[in-house]
Amino acid sequence: MATTQAVVPVSWEISCDLCHTTDDGDGLADASVAMDILTDHDRLHITTLASDTPVACMDCHGQLPLGTSGTPLLSHAIHGAHASRMSQVSLEVDCYACHPGVETKCLRDVHFMEGMTCTDCHGDMTDVADTNRAPWIDEPRCDDCHDRNGFDFEQPDTLYRNSKGHRGVHCAACHGSPHAITPTVVMADNVQAIAVQGHPGTIDTCTVCHTRRPDDRFEHQLDDDDEDD
Ligand code: HEC
Numbered sequence: 008m009a010t011t012q013a014v015v016p017v018s019w020e021i022s023c024d025l026c027h028t029t030d031d032g033d034g035l036a037d038a039s040v041a042m043d044i045l046t047d048h049d050r051l052h053i054t055t056l057a058s059d060t061p062v063a064c065m066d067c068h069g070q071l072p073l074g075t076s077g078t079p080l081l082s083h084a085i086h087g088a089h090a091s092r093m094s095q096v097s098l099e100v101d102c103y104a105c106h107p108g109v110e111t112k113c114l115r116d117v118h119f120m121e122g123m124t125c126t127d128c129h130g131d132m133t134d135v136a137d138t139n140r141a142p143w144i145d146e147p148r149c150d151d152c153h154d155r156n157g158f159d160f161e162q163p164d165t166l167y168r169n170s171k172g173h174r175g176v177h178c179a180a181c182h183g184s185p186h187a188i189t190p191t192v193v194m195a196d197n198v199q200a201i202a203v204q205g206h207p208g209t210i211d212t213c214t215v216c217h218t219r220r221p222d223d224r225f226e227h228q229l230d231d232d233d234e235d236d
Pocket residue numbers: 021022023024025026027033044045047048051088089092093094095096104105
């Protein structure tokens with residue numbers, strides 16, 4: 008059996024408290040950051056969330072992956088309502104106020120090294136809030152930008168994280184997770200590539216998986232039967 012190390016993108020940072028505090032000048036001495044959010048919601052939208060805890064936002068604001076679809080969807084509501092509020096914190100990257108936070112800085116990949124940021128792939132807060140896009144489903148795709156002769160990219164209607172190419176191998180197996188497309192500036196992300204092929208970056212060494220270098224050329228293509236996998 009072989010073993011390897013994988014990087015799982017998790018963080019418990021989420022910096023709503025950059026703006027929502029127990030004493031944010033709204034005249035209410037709230038007991039917690041969460042309570043400040045609920046009382047703001049109650050005041051602005053005539054709800055009674057603060058006295059109805061615990062609150063599941065998805066009861067009213069749909070989250071498609073969880074099977075609820077009340078409008079405005081949570082993603083549309085939160086990004087749309089906050090788009091005009093971000094100047095309150097003047098961060099270099101607005102998204103880091105909530106994704107996941109100012110310390111974690113999730114984007115550290117080859118695109119980060121090229122000087123790109125969230126908005127180059129996702130657009131700004133208003134674009135994310137656009138009700139013509141389905142949250143969690145209409146995400147950026149590698150082939151929005153990459154167009155290399157003879158190369159196929161994601162499977163149709165499939166997120167990068169679920170897509171497979173080169174005879175059923177997950178894209179992420181050779182390239183890493185979204186936001187950590189290798190090589191990245193965080194050493195932990197490069198550990199696997201260095202361990203199996205001696206250098207960071209895309210897994211491009213045939214003998215990582217084949218017992219010897221195949222005679223046929225490398226195909227970066229989708230197979231006809233990939234969608235059934
Ligand atoms: C850049 C500052 C900022 C950040 C960061 C922020 N908020 Fe807000 N939020 C505001 C402001 C300003 C209001 C309006 C407050 C008011 O009018 O009393 C607000 C209001 C709200 C409301 C009330 C509904 C509405 O109309 O928007 C909710 C719910 C809310 N925020 C949730 C969150 C959550 C959840 C997070 C973190 C994931 C968050 N906010 C992060 C600034 C911020």
